[in-house]
Amino acid sequence: MATVKERLLSRKPIGGYDDIDDAHGKTGLARNLGLVQLTSLGVGATIGTGIFFILSETVPMAGPATIVSFIIAGIVAGLTALCYAEMAGAVPVSGSSYSYAYATLGEGVAVLIGACLLLEYGVSVAAVAVGWSQYINELTNTLFGFALPDALSYAPEEGGMINLPAVVLIFACGLLLSRGARESTTLNAIMVAMKLIVLAFFVILGIQGWNTDHFAGFWDAGASGILGAAGVVFFTFVGLDAVSTAGSEAKNPRRNMPLAIILSLVIVTAFYVLVATVAIAAQPVAKFDGQEAGLAAILNDVTGSNIFSTVLAAGAIVSIISVTLVVLYGQTRILYSMSADGLLPPIFRRVDPKSKTPVANTWIVTVVIAILAGVVPINFLAEMTSIGTLLAFLVVSIGVMILRRTHPDLPRSFRVPGYPVVPILSAIGCVVIIVTLRPITLLVCLLWIAVAFVYYALYGYKHSRLGQNLAQNDLRH
Secondary structure, eight states: OHHHHHHHHHHOOOOHHHHHHHHHHSSOOOOOOOHHHHHHHHTTTTTTTTTHHHHHHHHHHHGGGGHHHHHHHHHHHHHHHHHHHHHHHHHHHHHHHHHHHHHHHHHHHHHHHHHHHHHHHHHHHHHHHHHHHHHHHHHHHHSSSOOOOOOGGGGGTTTTTOOOOHHHHHHHHHHHHHHHHHHHHHHHHHHHHHHHHHHHHHHHHHHGGOOOGGGGTTEEEEEEEHHHHHHHHGGGGGGGHHHHHHGGGSSHHHHHHHHHHHHHHHHHHHHHOOOOOOEEEEEOOOGTTOOOSHHHHHHHHSSOOHHHHHHHHEEEEHHHHHHHHHHHHHHHHHHHHHHHSSSSOOGGOOOOOOOOHHHHHHHHHHHHHHHHHHSSSSSHHHHHHHHHHHHHHHHHHHHHHHHHHOOOSOOOOOOOTTTHHHHHHHHHHHHHHTTTTTHHHHHHHHHHHHHHHHHIIIIIIHHOOHHHHHHHHHHHH
16 A cells, blocks of 8 residues: 555556547547647747736836836746747646646645636736736727726726626627637637737837937836846736647647747747837836736827727737737646546536536636636735746746656657756746745745645545555555
């Protein structure tokens, strides 16, 4: 009989993923996502979240050096992207860093990372939906001269009753996802193209308002302000995980998964830095504090016309729909993988034979996240997403090094360049940003992890497929 310590350290055999994947191929998820759709998942889950509204939070923290905060977050995410690319090529299944942790660090760490991913994805969807409502009000006010009352636009802590647009958006995305992954990801690819066009439109027009004086006092916020802003910005790089949640639905995953991750990061980082630079050059730092729908407001000031800002607000609305759709998708696939491993109830892995999607899983997630988005303010949501992302990134960085030692001959379609320096720097970068987050954020995360392990003790420990296999092997011997 395996001890608790042995169970927590027990690793899922790499071959075990192939067995489950074969079963999925016959009765469950269908492999119908190509490179374009996978890359669009990564870009769709990132651009359109932070860049459209997070500047109103980060610029007051870091000033003009918010640009540096984006670069720091991008570098750390870039190092981690290389680690994700190797893991995705070696273990090409759904579940993202949860599945990678299970294969390299054991069931205990897999439970911890599973909890972090559920926090990361659930909270980031809610945060994005909250920001979306700002642009809905901006657009309706410009076009029709009215906006929803505050009672229906803000969470209770922000003076309202419920953020109704956020709730409606999440339910609409849940409905679309329940109809099928291929339909959802194709629509997402179209929306990703639209959001890139909209951001290029902002850069081209916004640069006309360039004022070098706005960069005065560039370093005044100091290291603490810049790193603090980087921690908040970091949640916009959750798209790396979104690509790796699609492993069981990807065509030729060993080739396409690593390539999609790298392409996503390059596109995302380039657009983030461009937009942040132009926004700060076009508007004084003081105006960012508390500003809603900032990019649209900047274009309005630069051009003196509502037409361009209206186009941007409309583009933001469409693009943020794609973020919500993709991250909601990722959340359901992580739950699906954990359920397939026996750590969650069977309802989360039950696949509808017609749509080939986990419909019950999708609607459970939709309802829970809609409640979060309706009543929790955006600042806290953004920070809670950051710590979940950072812990997941940290485990993947460590996992690459462990898998190189435990399975040196495992086929890998991509290998991290500069090994072991890159994964070590990635892990250090994650830790540096984690320690700059607010104590309350760290405390809530620890409490969430504690709840996850209580649940594991009550349900997951007994129902784990790996644990049951170990117990059967013990009986045979």
